[in-house]
Each structure stands twice: as structure tokens, then as C-alpha cells.
Amino acid sequence: MEQKKENKETLNLTNVSYRYKDADKDDYVLRNINYSFELGKIYAIKGKSGSGKTTLLSLISGLETKYEGSILYDDKNLKKIDLDTYRNTYTGIVFQSYNLLPHLTAVENIILSMDISKVKVDNKRSRAIELMKSVGLDESFANRRVLKLSGGEQQRIAIARSLSYNPNIILADEPTGNLDKDTEDEILKIFKTLAHKENKCVIIVTHSKNVCDNVDIVYELKRKNKVRDND
Amino acid sequence: MIGYNSYEDIKDFVNGNYTIIEGEVSEDFNSSNCVISEELASLNDLSLGDSITVLDTKNEKNAYELLITGIYKENTESSDNISKMFSNSANEIITNVNFIKTILSTNEDLSATITPTFILNNKENIDKFANEVKVKGLSEYYKVDDNIEEIESATNSIKNVKIFAFNFLVITLIIGGVVLIVINMINIRERKYEIGVLRTIGMKKTKLSFQFMIELLIICILSLSIGAGIGSFASVKVANNLLASEIANSKNEYSNINKNFGRSDDKDMNENNKSDSESIRSKFRVADISQVDTINAVVDFKILAELLGIGILLTILSSLASMISISKFSPLTILKERS
Known part of the structure; x- marks a missing residue:
């Protein structure tokens, strides 16, 4: 699979439907979703609580596999590829609660991610510090335990971790949900840079109007699955 | 009148039933001498x-x-029973076999009970010995007795200890294995979040399971090394202390027996120093074995390797539990629970 494509569809969801295991037969959280995502753009998926935003992100990230329809990454069906490789090579995931390993330092969290992806980097530590700088954290944060960092700093580390193996797609689940307005703006700026300057496809699940106003395309999830183009 | 030709055969003195209060039991088993009761x-x-x-x-x-x-x-206490008057031990004159033989040789009408004792190195030779003495002319009125049952009853307790130790080892291994599995399960539950994060960022189940197993193996090998090191060091000390205690007991017992025969420790010790086991052998017919008073090394690498093998096997078996858990964990569920 090629890692870089210029503004071409990289993710394609066709008639994707999903219902929980214990739900009634017709009680779908997501029904016939048909979304496309391109490199170089930043997307927001918004919707009320329970509308299936995070579930959709789980399907796109390959963490949930029991759905109907198809999700294609570079024309390859996610159901037919190795999802561990997909997650550790082509997609980077950023969570609202950061999900960093608390017993590791900031730089170790990033290096761990490189180790898992088997990305070839001459000096992993230097690369990790470089990534930290790209998200606005200087070298002094490198050896600090992540629990000693603020929410905004932890989220930057999580973004740096997701970028550590240079994936095409960045998936972010409420990345600014725990952060104040100023920090939210800074994080959004990072995501915009990633999409527009580094040609990544950034998909953000959010409640925030501010986020929706700053992305290229917004998908709104309702039971009828409205689509609103922000361009 | 009873005649003996060695100290060891005079069981009443060895066992402490009789004690010399004056003089001694002569070690000259050829001359005409005797010991008699105080009474x-x-x-x-x-x-x-x-x-x-x-x-x-x-x-x-x-x-x-x-x-x-x-x-x-x-x-x-001697019996007051009149019927036992003539067999009362107070009437016994204890002398040597040569003297008895001298008396018997002068009058064929005299009779005596002869009980020769032979010590064999190996119990397998008892039957051969019995056949040999018969071939060499042992009268049909004599029979060959042995004390195999007595010896086996003594060694049975050692065999029982061996069986007990083996069973104890097996039970310990089973319980240890179960405990390891439980500890592993607890460990996995405690590190569920870590597993969730690692799986989310793309670590494969096999790699994750392997990592947990390697961690356990490192702990197992480190623990075994520390345990074996401390054990080998401590066991030498403990074994030497036990040995010293055994030697002291043995010397004490030997000293008491000497006193029963009316022999002084000094005299006997000097003799011991002169010819080591030879002097003891001549009096008590104990086997000619070299005495050990220290144990230098007890680390048996074969046993160490066996222990390591058992440890690794138990670790791998108990790791299976964690592998099954890891394979069943859904990273999404773990992270949702955490959130």
C-alpha cells in the first residue's frame, strides 16, 4: 500500500450499518453510511450523544469489525487486511482521554509506538523529540512522566505518538473535549497543519462548534445521517 | 557363663543395660578374665x-x-520370679569365647549354645552365605538367622520420607502452578488498560502475549538464580551444622558406650587418633567408612537445570492463562470502561 496520495479518496465507506450485539434486530446505531475521506483535508463528524460518532470512528480505525457494508482504505477492504498493521502503519488514533501509558515518559510513549509499527528511524529518540516540537512541546518535556503533564500537554504527546510512524490518516475522538478554548485552538491548528501542509487525512469526532467551524468538511450523524459540506 | 569375642556382641553393655562400676571389660578376648555383677x-x-x-x-x-x-x-530391674532364679543376670559371668572353648574342649559332655555373628556388606549375599556355610558343614541342627526385617524396618522410614518428599513436591508444584495462574490473571486484570492501549495502537496479540511471557520468564529465571544462590550458600551452612550436631551426638553416644565398658574416653580417643577407624572397627565392628566433618559444595547443576526446567514449564503453563485473556480482550471495551 502506498502511503501518500495527492487529494484522492483514501477512505471510502459504503452502506455501512452497525448495531450493538444485544440490540434489537432493526435497532441500528449507524445505518447506510456512505462517506468518503481524502488526503489533505480535515473532517469533523458531529452529532448528539448516542448518534454513533465514536462507533463510526471505531469502525474506521478497525477496532470494531462486526458491521455491515464495506470500508475501503486505498481500495482495500478493512475486513480483508491485517488490522493491527493497518492501525500501526496507516492510521494514528488520538483519544479524548489521551490513553498514554502512565508509567512511561513522554518520549518513551512516542518511541513505543514507533517500536510497534516497526518504522525505520535512525534515531528514534531524536525523531520523538522532533515530533514533540512539531506539536509545541520543547525537549524539557521529553523525560517527564505523562501523568505530570497537563491535559493539553498530554494531548499533544498523544498527537505526536499518532504521528510517530507517519500515517496517512489521523483519527481523533473528541481530542479537545477535556481542554480549554485556547488549548483547543492550538490543537486544531496542529491538525490543520497536518492536513493542509503534510497532506494527512484528519478525521475528528466532536461536539464542539468551534472545531466544526475550523474543518474542511463536517459530517453530521443523525438517525437520518445528514451531510453538510463546510467548503 | 557367657563368652564373647568382641565388644559389639556384648549388647547389654552397648545398650546400657549393664554399666561397669569398677575396672573394665578387658579388650583381651584370649586370656582367662571375666566381669561379674555387683550382686x-x-x-x-x-x-x-x-x-x-x-x-x-x-x-x-x-x-x-x-x-x-x-x-x-x-x-x-531384675526379676524376682523364682523360676528365673538360675537365669538371673546377677549370676552371669561374662568372659570370652576362647575361655568357653577351652572348657568345652576338655569334656565332650558339656554343652554350650554358640551364636556366631557375621556381618555382610550386602544383603543380597545372605542366601549365598547360608548356602556356603551349609556346604562347608553346618549341622542340620543349626540354622542361619538374619536381621533383614529389622534393617528394612529401619530403612522403611527413610523410604517413607522419600515418598512423602516426592508427594510434597508434586503437591507444591500443582499448588504453585495454580497460584501462578491466579497471580497472572490478577496481573493481566491490573494491566488491562496497558493491554488496551497497546492493542489500540496496533500491537499484535501474539507479540503482546509473548511480551508478557518473556516478562514472567525473566522474573522466573532471576528468582531461581537468587533462590539457588541463597539456597546453595545457606544449605552448606545448615548441612555443616547438622553434620556437626550428628558428629557430636555420635561422639556422645560412643563415649557413653565406652563408659559402660569401663573404658575412659581419653584412652579410647588416643587410640582413635592413632589408627582412626581401625580401632573402632576392631572393637565395634562398624563398617570402614571415611568420616566427613564438612560439606564443601552442594550445588548440583543437574538439579539446578531440572528446577529451571520446572520453573520455565510452570511459567509457560501459567502464561497460557494470560494469553487466553489477552486474546479475549477487546481494546475498545477496555478503553470505554476506562473512560
Whole structure:
């Protein structure tokens, strides 16, 4: 699979439907979703609580596999590829609660991610510090335990971790949900840079109007699955 | 009148039933000497150095002189039963076999009970020995007895200890295995979040399971190394202390036996120093074994390897539990629970 494509569809969801295991037969959280995502753009998926935003992100990230329809990454069906490789090579995931390993330092969290992806980097530590700088954290944060960092700093580390193996797609689940307005703006700026300057496809699940106003395309999830183009 | 030809055969002295109060049991088993009871001595006004004249009742011309080298007291209560008057131990004159043979050689009408004792190195040779003595002319009126049952009953306790130790080992291994599995499960539950994060960022189940197993193996090998190191160091000390205690007990016991025979420790010790086990062997017929008073090394690498093998096997078995858990965990569920 090629890692870089210029503004071409990289993710394609066709008639994707999903219902929980214990739900009634017709009680779908997501029904016939048909979304496309391109490199170089930043997307927001918004919707009320329970509308299936995070579930959709789980399907796109390959963490949930029991759905109907198809999700294609570079024309390859996610159901037919190795999802561990997909997650550790082509997609980077950023969570609202950061999900960093608390017993590791900031730089170790990033290096761990490189180790898992088997990305070839001459000096992993230097690369990790470089990534930290790209998200606005200087070298002094490198050896600090992540629990000693603020929410905004932890989220930057999580973004740096997701970028550590240079994936095409960045998936972010409420990345600014725990952060104040100023920090939210800074994080959004990072995501915009990633999409527009580094040609990544950034998909953000959010409640925030501010986020929706700053992305290229917004998908709104309702039971009828409205689509609103922000361009 | 009872004759012996070694100290070891005089069981009453070895066991402590009789104790010399004056003189000693002579180590000269060829001369005409004897020891008598305190009661016999006082009732007949005999003392150490006196001689007793023994008369052949069937031919009074045959008289034999016996020098009293020792007087003993009986530590067990003698029977008052009249029927046992003539077999009362107080009437016993303890001498040597050569003297008895001398008496018997002069009058064929005299009778005696001869109980020779042979010590064999190997119990497998008992039957061969019995056959050999019969071939060599042992009368049909004699029989060969052995104390195999007595020896086996003594060694049975050791066999029982061995079986108990083995069973204990097996039970320990089973319980240890179960405990390891439980600890592993607890460990996995405690590190569920870590597993969730690692799986989310793309670590494969097999790699994750392997990582947990490697962690356990490192702990297992480190623990075994520390345990074996401490064990080998401590066991030498403990074993030497136990050995020292055994040697002290043995010396004490030997000293008591010496006292029963009326022999001083100093005299005997000096003899021991001179010819080591030879002197003991000649008196007590103990086997010629070299005595050990220190144990230098007890680390048996074969056993260490076996222990390591068992440890690794248990670790791998208990890791299976964690592998199954990891394979069943959904990273999404773990992270949702955490959130």
C-alpha cells in the first residue's frame, strides 16, 4: 500500500450499518453510511450523544469489525487486511482521554509506538523529540512522566505518538473535549497543519462548534445521517 | 557363663543395660578374665583383681581360674520370679569365647549354645552365605538367622520420607502452578488498560502475549538464580551444622558406650587418633567408612537445570492463562470502561 496520495479518496465507506450485539434486530446505531475521506483535508463528524460518532470512528480505525457494508482504505477492504498493521502503519488514533501509558515518559510513549509499527528511524529518540516540537512541546518535556503533564500537554504527546510512524490518516475522538478554548485552538491548528501542509487525512469526532467551524468538511450523524459540506 | 569375642556382641553393655562400676571389660578376648555383677561380687565377697575358680561339675578335676577385671551393675530391674532364679543376670559371668572353648574342649559332655555373628556388606549375599556355610558343614541342627526385617524396618522410614518428599513436591508444584495462574490473571486484570492501549495502537496479540511471557520468564529465571544462590550458600551452612550436631551426638553416644565398658574416653580417643577407624572397627565392628566433618559444595547443576526446567514449564503453563485473556480482550471495551 502506498502511503501518500495527492487529494484522492483514501477512505471510502459504503452502506455501512452497525448495531450493538444485544440490540434489537432493526435497532441500528449507524445505518447506510456512505462517506468518503481524502488526503489533505480535515473532517469533523458531529452529532448528539448516542448518534454513533465514536462507533463510526471505531469502525474506521478497525477496532470494531462486526458491521455491515464495506470500508475501503486505498481500495482495500478493512475486513480483508491485517488490522493491527493497518492501525500501526496507516492510521494514528488520538483519544479524548489521551490513553498514554502512565508509567512511561513522554518520549518513551512516542518511541513505543514507533517500536510497534516497526518504522525505520535512525534515531528514534531524536525523531520523538522532533515530533514533540512539531506539536509545541520543547525537549524539557521529553523525560517527564505523562501523568505530570497537563491535559493539553498530554494531548499533544498523544498527537505526536499518532504521528510517530507517519500515517496517512489521523483519527481523533473528541481530542479537545477535556481542554480549554485556547488549548483547543492550538490543537486544531496542529491538525490543520497536518492536513493542509503534510497532506494527512484528519478525521475528528466532536461536539464542539468551534472545531466544526475550523474543518474542511463536517459530517453530521443523525438517525437520518445528514451531510453538510463546510467548503 | 557367657563368652564373647568382641565388644559389639556384648549388647547389654552397648545398650546400657549393664554399666561397669569398677575396672573394665578387658579388650583381651584370649586370656582367662571375666566381669561379674555387683550382686555376685558382694554376696561372694569378691573384688577387682580376685580370681574365680570354675569347676567342671561333671569332672571336678577340671578347674579353671578366671581373673575379675570388672564389676558391673545392672540398670534394669531384675526379676524376682523364682523360676528365673538360675537365669538371673546377677549370676552371669561374662568372659570370652576362647575361655568357653577351652572348657568345652576338655569334656565332650558339656554343652554350650554358640551364636556366631557375621556381618555382610550386602544383603543380597545372605542366601549365598547360608548356602556356603551349609556346604562347608553346618549341622542340620543349626540354622542361619538374619536381621533383614529389622534393617528394612529401619530403612522403611527413610523410604517413607522419600515418598512423602516426592508427594510434597508434586503437591507444591500443582499448588504453585495454580497460584501462578491466579497471580497472572490478577496481573493481566491490573494491566488491562496497558493491554488496551497497546492493542489500540496496533500491537499484535501474539507479540503482546509473548511480551508478557518473556516478562514472567525473566522474573522466573532471576528468582531461581537468587533462590539457588541463597539456597546453595545457606544449605552448606545448615548441612555443616547438622553434620556437626550428628558428629557430636555420635561422639556422645560412643563415649557413653565406652563408659559402660569401663573404658575412659581419653584412652579410647588416643587410640582413635592413632589408627582412626581401625580401632573402632576392631572393637565395634562398624563398617570402614571415611568420616566427613564438612560439606564443601552442594550445588548440583543437574538439579539446578531440572528446577529451571520446572520453573520455565510452570511459567509457560501459567502464561497460557494470560494469553487466553489477552486474546479475549477487546481494546475498545477496555478503553470505554476506562473512560
